Amino acid sequence: PPPPYFQAEDGIRDDLEGLVGSEMCIRDSPWTLYMLDTGQSKLRNFLICWLPLIIYCLAIYIQSGQPGPEHIPDVRFLDKFLHFSAYGLLGVLFFRAYETLPLKNFKNLLILISIGSATLYGISDEIHQYFVPSRQADIMDVIANTIGSICGVCFYYWWKNQKEPV
DSSP, X not given: OOOOOOOOTTOOEETTTTEEHHHHHHHTSHHHHHHHOOXXXXXXXXXXXIHHHHHHHHHHHHXXXXXXXXXXXXXXXXXXXHHHHHHHXXXXXXXXXXXXXXXXXXXXHHHHHHHHHHHHHHHHHHHHHXXXXXXXXXXXXXXXXXXXXXXXXXXXXXHHHHHSOO
């Protein structure tokens, strides 16, 4: 015989799917709805948004593990400009990746988390360089990384909103 018909204590039942109480809460939660219907496949999100971030972080890590260059062109603040640019791009990549998560509707939080993630990665990169022979950690590099991530994320957010029709 079929199992007995379960009735929730509060008498709430979804007759369409046969769900009761907390089952409906789980089904209707924002996270579940997001996972079921994002409009984009998870694989596409990974390939377009997360994989570039992972590859770029790996490239920064590998480059930071190499001995410093023997000769750098004598351009004032070239090193800081390179840090600024690299971490500006990293901030943008974090922002694009985080936009695939449920917090995508909280733009200010998304901006802060993206800047924070890029900055923390920059700090960890400087700590990594401290242990590499012929490299050194530099607080000015951390500042350039942070300013670059702020500018990169804010510029990208501004540029993206300029493209979207109002």
